[in-house]
Amino acid sequence: MSNLSIIDKVKFEKLLDMENGYVLDFSNASFQRFVLGAVGIDIEQEKYNYASNSKANRLRALWGKESNSIVGNLLSKLLEYWKTKKIITKSEISIAEQVLLDECDAIVKRLLSEGNKPSIEIGKDNSGNVIMGRSNTIETVQFYSPSSAEAAKKKIAKRIFISYRRSDSADVTGRIYDRLVQSFEKEFIFKDVDSIPIGLDFRDVLDKAVKKCDIFLAIIGNQWLESKNDDGSRRIDDPGDFVRIEIESALKRKIPVVPILVQWASMPPETKLPSEIKELAYRNGVQVRPDPDFHKDMDRLISKM
Numbered sequence: 001m002s003n004l005s006i007i008d009k010v011k012f013e014k015l016l017d018m019e020n021g022y023v024l025d026f027s028n029a030s031f032q033r034f035v036l037g038a039v040g041i042d043i044e045q046e047k048y049n050y051a052s053n054s055k056a057n058r059l060r061a062l063w064g065k066e067s068n069s070i071v072g073n074l075l076s077k078l079l080e081y082w083k084t085k086k087i088i089t090k091s092e093i094s095i096a097e098q099v100l101l102d103e104c105d106a107i108v109k110r111l112l113s114e115g116n117k118p119s120i121e122i123g124k125d126n127s128g129n130v131i132m133g134r135s136n137t138i139e140t141v142q143f144y145s146p147s148s149a150e151a152a153k154k155k156i157a158k159r160i161f162i163s164y165r166r167s168d169s170a171d172v173t174g175r176i177y178d179r180l181v182q183s184f185e186k187e188f189i190f191k192d193v194d195s196i197p198i199g200l201d202f203r204d205v206l207d208k209a210v211k212k213c214d215i216f217l218a219i220i221g222n223q224w225l226e227s228k229n230d231d232g233s234r235r236i237d238d239p240g241d242f243v244r245i246e247i248e249s250a251l252k253r254k255i256p257v258v259p260i261l262v263q264w265a266s267m268p269p270e271t272k273l274p275s276e277i278k279e280l281a282y283r284n285g286v287q288v289r290p291d292p293d294f295h296k297d298m299d300r301l302i303s304k305m
Contacts, residue, residue: 001064001067002063003110004071012107015097015101016078016082018059021057023055024082041066042290048062068114069111072111073175161190162217163217165235173191179298210246210253211253220261220262221263224243236273237274247277258286261286261288268280270282
């Protein structure tokens with residue numbers, strides 16, 4: 001469960017207009033889609049059925065059942081939505097609202113910070129296996145035998161490159177990244193190649209970044225293949241497309257290139273891919289489904305890596 005205090009919840013309930021069972025201006029369907037897109041969770045699942053089954057009560061149930069990382073990410077997206085609605089409707093933010101917004105922002109930052117704290121040894125079970133947990137709360141508890149703990153140490157040295165389209169799968173890629181940093185050193189995971197120095201050929205910069213990795217994860221969602229440029233052409237057909245450059249560089253290196261299928265996406269067929277990356281169609285992929293299967297699928301992926 002998350003570390004939201006009673007005072008934290010009161011502040012968010014006020015900002016999100018939850019008093020009468022609502023959450024901002026969401027309908028049941030739009031709220032379900034929003035939460036699924038934000039953190040990959042179907043909030044209409046039975047386990048979030050609480051009291052009157054209103055949107056507000058389902059959100060309260062999620063606060064009590066999910067981790068700091070998930071709750072923090074969802075609340076962050078809700079704050080972004082709140083601010084966007086203010087801009088769209090040209091509504092002025094009052095001084096009281098700004099104070100409350102700043103306090104809610106601070107709560108989100110705290111949750112995300114606590115959610116990223118490394119696991120530490122907190123004891124042993126009756127079989128002598130080490131129990132790993134958070135330093136401030138047993139938010140996620142995992143059991144490791146000495147042999148599996150030793151194997152985890154060997155995995156730390158792997159360098160992982162995550163390729164994805166922001167317009168296609170930014171939210172679920174963030175969740176995948178959060179899980180990977182629990183098993184691998186954060187500095188060994190490359191998710192975004194930002195701040196390409198001015199005047200440099202971005203193709204060379206991307207190629208060099210990919211060359212540093214030992215395993216390449218290609219996150220493929222429903223819009224990955226058909227994502228369009230402004231002129232209506234497919235982005236994947238553009239030789240300057242960042243995703244295409246990254247995959248092409250990885251395939252040339254003959255390193256493991258693993259398609260990660262999210263949002264129930266299917267593997268793109270060879271006939272739909274540019275010739276330079278057709279080989280991707282024959283790489284063995286992994287399905288990472290939404291909750292309640294997300295963590296099970298990620299456990300399977302991490303064990304194979």
